Amino acid sequence: MTNVTVLDFEMGNLRSVAKALEKVGASVDVSAEVDRNADALVVPGQGAFGSCVLNLGARMDDVRAWIADGRPYLGICLGLQVLFDSSEESEEKGASVFAGDVVRFPAGPKVPHIGWNEVSSRAGARLFDGIDLGTRFYFVHSYYPVPADAGVVAATSDYAVEFCCAAERENVMATQFHPEKSGDAGLALLSNFVRAAAR
Amino acid sequence: MLAKRIIPCLDVDAGRVVKGIRFVDIRDAGDPVEMAAVYDREGADELTFLDITASWEQRETTYDIVRRTAEQVFIPLTVGGGVRAVDDVRRLLRAGADKVAINTAAVRDPEMLLDATLAFGSQCIVIAIDARVRNGSWEVVKDLGAGEVLLTSMDRDGTKDGYDLALTRAVCDAVPVPVIASGGAGVPAHFTEAMTDGGADAALAASVFHFGEMRISEVKAECARAGLSMR
Secondary structure (H helix, E strand, C coil): CCEEEEECCCCCCCHHHHHHHHHCCCEEEEECCCCCCCCEEEECCCCCHHHHHHHHCCHHHHHHHHHHCCCCEEEECHHHHCCCCEECCEEEECCCCCCEEEEECCCCCCCCEEEEEEEEECCCCHHHCCCCCCEEEEEEECEEEEECCHHHEEEEEEECEEEEEEEEECCEEEECCCHHHCHHHHHHHHHHHHHHHHC | CCCCEEEEEEEEECCEECCCCCCCCCCCCCCHHHHHHHHHHCCCCCEEEEECCCCCHHHHHHHHHHHHHHHHCCCCEEEECCCCCHHHHHHHHHHCCCEEEEEHHHCCCCHHHHHHHHHHCHHHEEEEEEECCECCECCCCCCCCCCEEEEEECCCCCCCCCCCHHHHHHHHHHCCCCEEEECCCCCHHHHHHHHCCCCCCEEEECHHHHCCCCCHHHHHHHHHHCCCCCC
């Protein structure tokens, strides 16, 4: 069984993430520390980018080290945003695992972007293995990432602008939407991550 | 394209669903967790629990049903009713709620809303407004930083005459965040109207779903026929 650590840094609803991972067959430990013995690390997170960075604190280095060691990582929502260099939302700096910035939706549509939107995955994106193009996932966010390297974009969605809603590079995977709240499609995606982590 | 949302609401008193639910194939129609699972299977886009528990001691049961629901149902869950302090919000989010609805009328100190959005992010705070027409106009909606508005027409609630479209449109045009229309749904076409003429991003209903008068799938099919983007 794949042992997954869900990092608890007091940023939102971890319970759903843990339960959804268990549902797809993972053994889950919700922990305030990065457990080096686990098979995979999942970093969820809701709220503001700045509080996320501040709450992570020294654990940001643990996360960076985990990723640098080639260990499987899944970031959800802020767990994706924090991988980038910076965000328009706050002064605090991100982990710079991916080059690029997190920006706010332009004026026009209702923000936050809340609800089920269609996701177009790139060919070969492992998170989306077996998931149809255009499948809907559940989003709740006001900011989205703009990767400097288009090669890390695993999927895009459209809300006034076409934006990157999932990123992948080797062992690092991340989604802007909430797979733990996206019904069967979300469970399929989490299952893909757990399977990839088991290899 | 972003889909419009259909949201069933369960009124929960001391851990039990109130207003009898008439559904076939249900072992315990009073169990909010089982009802949540049924609505999930029927295609609900989100779920809302409205806690109407009067006694403080029995409110513990609410945290328990939120926990048990979040273990089994993997769609968004909003919990409202009786939320008065930032700590209430924290406990509900920790139990597994994705969003917490705070009713402006129930909060003595509106700053509490701001405190909650600062602590947990605006995306998980829904401001619940019970609107009533007074002298032909509505009270002004103050921007308190919430990420979403749950707008209930007290005049229409329970009437099945349809959502208050003028009220819904006025609020949708006035606030920069998504609006959930509530109060008055009687037939599937009412949901469509709320999201076209009313401009709402989502529509919520309680008893018409509980009593089996309408199925969620039927409402969503009607909305899709009217040209709305649905999941």
